[in-house]
Structures are given as structure tokens and as C-alpha cells.
Amino acid sequence: MTSSLKIASLSFEQNSTGLGIGTSSPRIPWRFTTDTNQQNWEQTAYDIEIVRPNDFGTEKYHVQSIDSVLVPWPSRPLESRGTARVRVRAYGGTDSVPTKWTDWSKVECGLLSKQDWKAHAITGSVKQPEGPLRPIRFRKTFTLPVTSVSRARLYITSLGVFQAYINGVPVGDHLMAPGWTSYHHRLNHEVFDVSPFLRLGESNTIAVEVAEGWYATRLGFHGGRRFIYGHELALIAQLEIQLTDGDERIILSDSTWKCHQSAIISSEIYDGEVYSALEEQTGWNSHNFKSESSWNSAREIEFPKAELVVPNAPPVRVTQTIKPIDIITTPSNKKIVDFGQNLVGRVRIPRLNIGSGDTVVLTHAEVLENKELGTRPLRVAKCTDKVTSAGDELDWAPQFTFHGFRYVQVDNWTPDLENIVAEVIHTDLTRTGWFNCSHEMINQLHENATWSMRGNFLSIPTDCPQRDERLGWTGDIQVFAPSASFLYNTSGMLGDWLKDLSSEQLENDDAIPPLVIPNVISEDFWPTFPQAIWDDVTILLPWTLYQSYGDIDILRKQYPSMTGWLDRGVQRGPDRLWDDSLFQLGDWLDPTAPPDQPGNARTDGTLVADAYLVHVTSILGQISTILGESADETQYKSEYQKLKLLFRKKYVSAEGWLVGDTQTALALVLVFDLLDDADQIAAAGARLARSVRKSKFQVSTGFAGTPLITHALTRSGYPQLAYRMLQEKNCPSWMYPITMGATTIWERWDSMLPDGSINPGEMTSFNHYALGSIINWLHKTVAGVSPLEPGWRHILIQPVPGGTVTSAEAIYETPYGRLECRWEIRQNNEFHLEVIVPPNSKARVVLPSHSGENSQWIGSGRHKFSTTFDSQVDWPPKALLPPMFEAEDSFV
Structure with missing residues (x-):
């Protein structure tokens, strides 16, 4: 007998x-289907x-767990x-009946x-004197016997980014592989099953094109720096073919490979790609190429000193095609x-x-200004692709770059709605979370x-995807990570x-993290110094990852980084x-900060720190x-209590007023539980509520306060003020960009x-997720999960519930199965x-109430509840204005 689960x-x-897989002992997670007929199901073994x-035989393991x-x-x-x-089955329920076995799943290291x-x-036959480096093409021809193939794997990486082919067929659908890592320390390698592409008893060709990617291109501000990691592009490829007769063929990248410059003239992250079909060698990546005599021998160079690793992250792919x-x-x-x-x-x-020799120029930008393409926010990034025709019809897209854009100016060719598309590119994370409510502008937010998030999760979590930056700023991902890890599985x-x-x-004795990872900012431009929030x-x-995925290993692996920062990095x-x-x-980015002084905030930076x-x-x-680090536990818990007392002594009055008295300062002490006295907590909450009303519900917070302000109001008993802030449409507010047609944060x-003019500051983009951290409140408070x-x-x-929102729902693929709440x-x-609670899980349900908490525990399955609750109590709250002014409601 088996369970229906x-x-x-x-x-x-x-x-x-x-x-x-990049580990010799891979852990095994499994998720359950949501079976609403299986109430209160918990796994027992x-x-x-x-x-x-x-x-010989099958290894069998039975575990009570x-x-x-x-x-x-x-x-x-x-x-x-x-x-x-590997296959798995689980036991559970009142009778501990097993589920059916899963299908067999294969794991391979x-x-x-x-x-x-x-x-x-290997690299090109001659060293290129200066950048940008022209992409290089490599090829190697080999013959296989008639015997069939039992397994063929291509292990491959590059100094730069690559696209591999076998007999003219692209290997994989990965883009910008192997991705951007701290190349001096870690270099990803990819693994592909290439068995279907091989020709038995005939000639075969493996071909690879390598471009700069992040490895050798210029990166950073004010023109950036080129060759941060190295001056030469390189390929490392190992094709291992096992034949059914027991023979093995191994094709290694070495000086017997042939190389040639690409028909791609240049391809850069910031400036775009230049391609000329006039220089194309048709069939260069296939087995029947006839012009290899014009190719030179590849040149071997020093093997990278970095550790070669298998990435846990999914690859970058085209995930969607959008028509204009x-x-x-x-x-x-x-x-x-x-x-x-x-x-x-x-x-x-x-x-x-x-026509042959004609060149189409594509320039990308996020917005229009004065009805023309708004390129000023790009700073010195050209964001321009060029393609030159040889007279034949082309199916063309750039191969080794990406742009952030909504608008594309096309010169020297007339597009129409049917002959041009946009391909959306990002790390192909698994979607896990969805939110919807009755308020369409909140849904748009x-x-x-x-x-x-999609645009800025491309190999690494970046700040923006369009200008001469696109860097892994630590502060941005720190504040957005709870939201990100609801929307997508970000664990890998x-x-x-x-x-x-x-x-x-x-690698530094003081254990101060750079502000961007990987670090490409010159010490001359921005020396490393310790920073709260970012570090x-x-x-x-x-x-955050531990809270989202329950993976204790992430804590264990990062523990030296954590203790290093707190023990040696913080400047006390x-x-x-x-x-x-x-x-x-x-x-x-306090809203009052002048365009040219984004750090000029109302809240004192040391208080925030x-x-x-x-x-x-x-x-x-x-x-x-x-982690069972008992000595550290004693130290940090004692230190926490001391610092908490010192903080209150330094910043908090006996009545619960803060020296800073800003929304950010008050939100920090409330959400971080820096006050213990109930009267002080109530006073701080009331003071925050007063400040929000006084600011007419417009946002008054920057990086530190924005992720916390609505949580602080809710915890303090003022959820209607949080809803009112959310629904405000005058600038600064979350709704203002939507009234201006924004489709990103x-x-x-x-x-x-x-x-309709662009902010005059040098630093402005239209695709930054940090201030979108409000959506964590939508998930946790509005939807309620x-x-x-x-x-x-x-x-x-x-x-x-609150505001004008009359319904909401969230769906989340937990590590156990699908959670639904509406x-x-x-x-x-x-x-x-x-x-709907997934199997092997429990939920504590707290119904909204004006008279006290109404809660109960439930197990897996479908559950329905009802109560009476007036969501319009205290709605709409009024702004706090001088008596001579009449308040105007501008919420939506």
C-alpha cells in the first residue's frame, strides 16, 4: 500500500x-506535491x-527522520x-504509509x-597589443571509430566568455559562460553532455569562440580599467569520450588546435558588440570547413592559478522574447x-x-527625454551594437554582451514591429514566489x-545593468535579499x-570586504574602508539564505567571513x-539628498552604523x-547586550525619543529590537507615526530605512499608515514612478x-532593485506569509488587511512544497x-482582529477561515498639517 501523496x-x-555536481557527497532535497486530501501529513522516515x-546490487538506506x-x-x-x-520514497501520515518511489535521478560529479x-x-597565435581584445575562434578536428559512444562530456572554461560548438551545433544554451567570478581566486567550469552531437566513423570538429566578457574588458567608473584580471583571452577545454568497446578518446586544448580572429570585431560589456559579416568564415565551427589552412596554431599560456570550480548557480540564458x-x-x-x-x-x-558593406547601428537606453533617446544616464558607456552585412540575409544578435534598455534607436535600417525582438537575459533562476492583490498599481510595483531583480541577477547580483558600472554592490543585495529569495531560488x-x-x-588582514564583489574598483579611486550596511x-x-532555505552549511562556510568582519573589520x-x-x-539616497550628493542624508550615518x-x-x-561555537556564542551574546545598552545610552532618551528623530532612525530601533522598555517602544512607534503623517506619507528614507519603514509601522500598531505610505503617489513615493510609466524600480x-526630464545627477538609473525592498512587506504583511x-x-x-486593498494572495514554493495563501x-x-500548507510543514495562522490575537496551528492541506474584520478602521489616515492648510489626499 502506498500513499496518494x-x-x-x-x-x-x-x-x-x-x-x-561540485561536491563528492551531494545532499539530496525533495519536495512534495500539494495534496489537499492529505491533511496534517508529516514525514516520519x-x-x-x-x-x-x-x-552489483542496490544500496538501500532507511532513515527515521x-x-x-x-x-x-x-x-x-x-x-x-x-x-x-538515486530514488527516494517517504513515509508519513497517521499510518506511516510510504509514498511511491520517485523516478530514478542521475547525479554526476x-x-x-x-x-x-x-x-x-590556449590563446591566439599572437598577442594583441591593446584593448578591446578581438574575440578569438578555436577549432580542433578528430575522428571517431564506428563504435557507439557510451558517454561524452565536455569540461570547459575560459578566460573571458565562450560559446562552444560540436560539428556546427551550439553546445548548451548558456550565455556569457562561465560567468563572472573573482578570477584570481575562483574560475567556474561548465560540464556538457555532448554525446548527441558526435559523428561515428567520421571526422568531428569541436570549435569555441572566446570574447572578453568581464575578464579583460574595461570595468568601473570614469572610463574604468581594462585588463584587471589578465591581458589575454584563453580557452581550456577537455572533451572526454568513452566508447562502448571500452576505448576512450580525450581531446585536450593545446597547441595542436587552430585559431583565427573572429568576425566579431569587438565585444564589450559597456560599449556593445561590433560584427562584420564581411569577415565571416561560413562553417568555421563545423566539420566540413574548407579554409582551415588560413588558420594558425594556438599558443599555450600559463594555466590559471585560480581554483576551478563547478558553479552552484544556474547558467545565464535567454528566458523570454519580447516583441516591440x-x-x-x-x-x-x-x-x-x-x-x-x-x-x-x-x-x-x-x-x-x-546591402553588402552597409552597417546597422543599435543604441540602447532605458528612457526617452524630450522625445529623444535618453543616453546621458549611461555616462561613458556606449551601449551600442553594430552589424555590417555581406549582402546575404542575416539572423543576427550580439553574442557576448548585454544591455539594459526599453528603447533602441536604429540607424541605417528601418525596423518594423515584426522583424525585431528583444531577448531577455539573466541567470535562469527558478521562480518560487508570486504576489497579487486587488490594487493594480501595487501589483505593478x-x-x-x-x-x-531579473535584470540585475546576471551572473552576479548587480546594482544596475546599463551604465558604466554593473557591479556587485554589497549594500544593494543586503537590503533586497529577503525579497529576492522569495521571488526566486537564489541559494546557489x-x-x-x-x-x-x-x-x-x-585575503586582507583587516577582513574588510570590498564594497563591490568581485572588486574592480581601483584603490586610487575608492580605497577600501569599513562600512556598515554594505559590509x-x-x-x-x-x-537571509539560511532563513529561506534552512541550509546550515551556508552559515558554516561563511563563518570565518562573518567573524572576521565583526572582530577585525569594524572600526570601533x-x-x-x-x-x-x-x-x-x-x-x-535619502530623498532630500541633492542630485550630486546622494549620501547627504537626514539621519546621521554613525547612528545608522x-x-x-x-x-x-x-x-x-x-x-x-x-554552529555549536560555544566560546563565540558567549562572546557575541554578551557583546550584544553591552552594545545594546550603549546604543540606548548614546541615542535614546528615557521617554523613548531618539537623538536622530528621523523615520530611518526610528525604524531601525523598532525593527532591530534595540529598545526593551514597553513604554519606550510605544513612544518610538508613536513618534514614527507622527513623522509619517507630518511628511504627508511621502517617503523620507533611503537605503537603510526604506526596507524597514513599513515593517516598523506595522509592528508598532500603525498598519494603516504603512498602507497609506505605500499608496501615496506624489514624489517621493513608491507609486510616483508608476504614475510616470516605470516598469522597473x-x-x-x-x-x-x-x-519628464531625467534627474540631473550623474548617478541615476531606471533599473535598481534596492528601493523595491518594500515588496518583502507585501509578502509578509499584505499577503501574510x-x-x-x-x-x-x-x-x-x-x-x-488595510488601505483600499480588499484581497491579496501569495504563492511560494517552499523547500517542502507549494504554500498558498489568499x-x-x-x-x-x-x-x-x-x-494550503505543503506536506511535512505546519503553519501558525493569526487572523486579523481589533480585540486581540486570534491564532491556531494547522498542519498540511487546505484550510479555510473566516472572521469579522473592518479593514477601514482609521482609514484613510490624515496628514499632520498646520491648521491653515487643508489636507489633500493623493493616495490611489
Whole structure:
């Protein structure tokens, strides 16, 4: 007898395919289908069966455990290239009946040691004297016998970015591979199954094109720096073919490969790609190419000193194709294609018919200004692609660059709505979270934040995707990570990025992380100095990932980075709080900051830093407990209590007033629990409420306060003020950009001014996710879902209705299965809630109430609740204005 409940998916670590695992003992997570007929189902045990090649019999393991997320590998470790087939079933319910077995899933390791690499690093025959470096093409021809292939794997990486082909067929659908890492420390390698592409008994060709990518291009501000990591592009490829007769063929990159310059003249991250079909060698990547005699021998260079690793992150791919909505003719008679959505990716022209030698120029930008393309925010980035025709029809798109754009100006060719498309490109993360409510502008806000995440999660988490920057700013991802990890499964990508952060941080004795990871900012331009919020990512991002995915290993791996930052990196004053002589970025992009002074905030930077220091010390104390670091636990928990008292003594009056008395300062002390006295907490909440009313519900916070302000109001008993802030449409507000047609989150509250002109500051973009961190409040408070314990096994369902929102829903693919929560308010203030809890989970449901908490625990399955709740109590709240002024409501 088996249960009707099913295991929906079985995977290994963060790898959904099972191919190219980077560890010898991969943990095994599985998720369950949502079966509403299975009420209160909890796992009691599981079976794992493992079959290895050339082993007799099946390994069988029965484990009494409730765990179904990242369970330990029960067998002996795998080796490089090692494979196994695995299946699982789980026991649970009142009768402990097993589920059906999953299908067999295959796991296969990549190359786990540098010693496994026999290939050489090869580059072009001659060294290019200066940049930009022209992409290089490589090829190698080999013959296979008639015997069939049992397995063929291509292990490949590059100094630069590559696209591989076998017999003219692209290998994989990855773009910008192997991605951007801290190349001096870690270099990703890819693993591909290429068995289907090989020709038996005939000649075969492996061909690879390598371009600059992030490796050799210029990166950074004011023109940037070129060759930060190296001066030469290189390929490292190892094709291993096993034949059914037991023979093996290994094709290694070395000086026997041939090379030639590409028909791509240049391809740069900031400036775009230049391609000339006049220089194309048709069939260069196939087995029947006839002009190899014009190619030169490749040159071997020193093998990289960096560790070669298998990435946990999914690859970058084209994830969506978007058609234009309009072709605009500007006052200067330029043709501009409007794709209707600010996105990150590239333009494809599937049928380009122009004369031989003619060149089409595509210039990308996010906005229009004065009805012309708004390129000033790009600074010195050209963001321009050029394609020159040889007279034949082309299906063309740039191969090794990407742009942030909604609008594309097309010169020397007339596009129409049917012969040009935009391809959306980003790291192909698995979508896990959705939100929807009755308020369409709030839905648009959530959609804008989602698009900004998609655009800025391209190999690394960046700040913006369009100008001469596109860097992994630590502060941005620190504040947005809770939102990001609801929308998508970020565990692999952000876990990999944290490894680079540790590598670059801990190579210095003071353990101060660079502000961008990987670090490409010159010390002459921006020397490394300790910073709260930004550097606190060392502790807060692993903590966020642990809360989202329940993976204790992320804490263990990052622990030296966390303790290094807190013990050696923080620059302290005599009282062990921050040294107040140090400059702090603080509440960056306060709305009142002048365009040319984004750090000129109302809230004192040292106060912000001290609040964060108390908070991260508390978090590190909890992490020390979890990891069993008892000495550290004692130290950090004691330090936390001392710092908390010092903070209150320094900044808080006996009545609960703050020295700073700003919305950011008050939000920090309330959300970080820096006050213990109930009267002080109530006074701080009331003071925050007064400030919000006095500011007429317009946003008064920057980087530090924006992620917290609505949470602080809700916790203090003022959810209607949070809704009122959310619904405000006058600038600065979350709704103002939407009234201006925004389809992504802006860097500044007023990146575009009401008259349609672009903010005059040098630093402004229209695709920055940081200020979109409000959506965490939409998930947690409006929809009402959040984890009660790391990994979502225990869930809090606590929607707080308010404003003009009459219904909301959230769907989240927890590590256990799908969680659904939806509510609506019907006639006569009837509140109805429906919850679907995934198997092996529990939820605490707290219904909205004006008279006290109304809560209960529920198990898995579908549950419905109803109560009476008037969501219009205290709505709409009024602004606090002088008596001679009449308040005007501008909420939507």
C-alpha cells in the first residue's frame, strides 16, 4: 500500500539537472506535491536507494527522520566524473504509509580537483597589443571509430566568455559562460553532455569562440580599467569520450588546435558588440570547413592559478522574447523601437536584409527625454551594437554582451514591429514566489521589482545593468535579499557570490570586504574602508539564505567571513560602537539628498552604523549557537547586550525619543529590537507615526530605512499608515514612478522628474532593485506569509488587511512544497482566508482582529477561515498639517 501523496521533485544540492555536481557527497532535497486530501501529513522516515555503475546490487538506506531538505548523502563519496542513480520514497501520515518511489535521478560529479585537468590554456597565435581584445575562434578536428559512444562530456572554461560548438551545433544554451567570478581566486567550469552531437566513423570538429566578457574588458567608473584580471583571452577545454568497446578518446586544448580572429570585431560589456559579416568564415565551427589552412596554431599560456570550480548557480540564458509595441519617429527623425518594458538582454533581428558593406547601428537606453533617446544616464558607456552585412540575409544578435534598455534607436535600417525582438537575459533562476492583490498599481510595483531583480541577477547580483558600472554592490543585495529569495531560488547563485566575497575579504588582514564583489574598483579611486550596511552583508546575507532555505552549511562556510568582519573589520570607538570619525554611506539616497550628493542624508550615518552593529552582533550570536561555537556564542551574546545598552545610552532618551528623530532612525530601533522598555517602544512607534503623517506619507528614507519603514509601522500598531505610505503617489513615493510609466524600480525616487526630464545627477538609473525592498512587506504583511523557522517548515500566516486593498494572495514554493495563501474581504466586513500548507510543514495562522490575537496551528492541506474584520478602521489616515492648510489626499 502506498500513499496518494507524491514527491514532486528530487534534486542534488542546488543543481536541478544532476549533471556537473561540485561536491563528492551531494545532499539530496525533495519536495512534495500539494495534496489537499492529505491533511496534517508529516514525514516520519525515508528510504533512499542508490545504484552505481559497475556495482552489483542496490544500496538501500532507511532513515527515521522528518528531514526532507538537503538530507546527507548516505553512501561513500563520489569521485570526479563519478555517477550514481538515486530514488527516494517517504513515509508519513497517521499510518506511516510510504509514498511511491520517485523516478530514478542521475547525479554526476564534475571535475573536483585541479589535478583532473589535463588540458592546456590556449590563446591566439599572437598577442594583441591593446584593448578591446578581438574575440578569438578555436577549432580542433578528430575522428571517431564506428563504435557507439557510451558517454561524452565536455569540461570547459575560459578566460573571458565562450560559446562552444560540436560539428556546427551550439553546445548548451548558456550565455556569457562561465560567468563572472573573482578570477584570481575562483574560475567556474561548465560540464556538457555532448554525446548527441558526435559523428561515428567520421571526422568531428569541436570549435569555441572566446570574447572578453568581464575578464579583460574595461570595468568601473570614469572610463574604468581594462585588463584587471589578465591581458589575454584563453580557452581550456577537455572533451572526454568513452566508447562502448571500452576505448576512450580525450581531446585536450593545446597547441595542436587552430585559431583565427573572429568576425566579431569587438565585444564589450559597456560599449556593445561590433560584427562584420564581411569577415565571416561560413562553417568555421563545423566539420566540413574548407579554409582551415588560413588558420594558425594556438599558443599555450600559463594555466590559471585560480581554483576551478563547478558553479552552484544556474547558467545565464535567454528566458523570454519580447516583441516591440511601437516604432517611434523622434523630432530629429530617428527611429526608436519601444519594447514596452525596461529589460536586460539583447536585440535580435531575425531577417536582416541590407546591402553588402552597409552597417546597422543599435543604441540602447532605458528612457526617452524630450522625445529623444535618453543616453546621458549611461555616462561613458556606449551601449551600442553594430552589424555590417555581406549582402546575404542575416539572423543576427550580439553574442557576448548585454544591455539594459526599453528603447533602441536604429540607424541605417528601418525596423518594423515584426522583424525585431528583444531577448531577455539573466541567470535562469527558478521562480518560487508570486504576489497579487486587488490594487493594480501595487501589483505593478511588485512586477517592477521582479523585473529589476531579473535584470540585475546576471551572473552576479548587480546594482544596475546599463551604465558604466554593473557591479556587485554589497549594500544593494543586503537590503533586497529577503525579497529576492522569495521571488526566486537564489541559494546557489548568492551562495557562490558569497564565496567570492570571502575570498576577497579574507585575503586582507583587516577582513574588510570590498564594497563591490568581485572588486574592480581601483584603490586610487575608492580605497577600501569599513562600512556598515554594505559590509554587514557578510553576516546578513548568509542569515537571509539560511532563513529561506534552512541550509546550515551556508552559515558554516561563511563563518570565518562573518567573524572576521565583526572582530577585525569594524572600526570601533572607545565604547566598542563605531568610530564616529569614520565616514559612513549611511541612509544612502535619502530623498532630500541633492542630485550630486546622494549620501547627504537626514539621519546621521554613525547612528545608522551603530544600529546595524548591534543588530549583526545579535545575529552572529545566534549563528554561533546554531554552529555549536560555544566560546563565540558567549562572546557575541554578551557583546550584544553591552552594545545594546550603549546604543540606548548614546541615542535614546528615557521617554523613548531618539537623538536622530528621523523615520530611518526610528525604524531601525523598532525593527532591530534595540529598545526593551514597553513604554519606550510605544513612544518610538508613536513618534514614527507622527513623522509619517507630518511628511504627508511621502517617503523620507533611503537605503537603510526604506526596507524597514513599513515593517516598523506595522509592528508598532500603525498598519494603516504603512498602507497609506505605500499608496501615496506624489514624489517621493513608491507609486510616483508608476504614475510616470516605470516598469522597473528606479535608483532614485525622482530618477525622472515630473516634467519628464531625467534627474540631473550623474548617478541615476531606471533599473535598481534596492528601493523595491518594500515588496518583502507585501509578502509578509499584505499577503501574510513568512517563515517561523529557517527553511519554512514552520510558517507564519498573518495577513494584515488595510488601505483600499480588499484581497491579496501569495504563492511560494517552499523547500517542502507549494504554500498558498489568499484572503478577501466581502460584504459586511467578512474576512475569508484560504491556506494550503505543503506536506511535512505546519503553519501558525493569526487572523486579523481589533480585540486581540486570534491564532491556531494547522498542519498540511487546505484550510479555510473566516472572521469579522473592518479593514477601514482609521482609514484613510490624515496628514499632520498646520491648521491653515487643508489636507489633500493623493493616495490611489
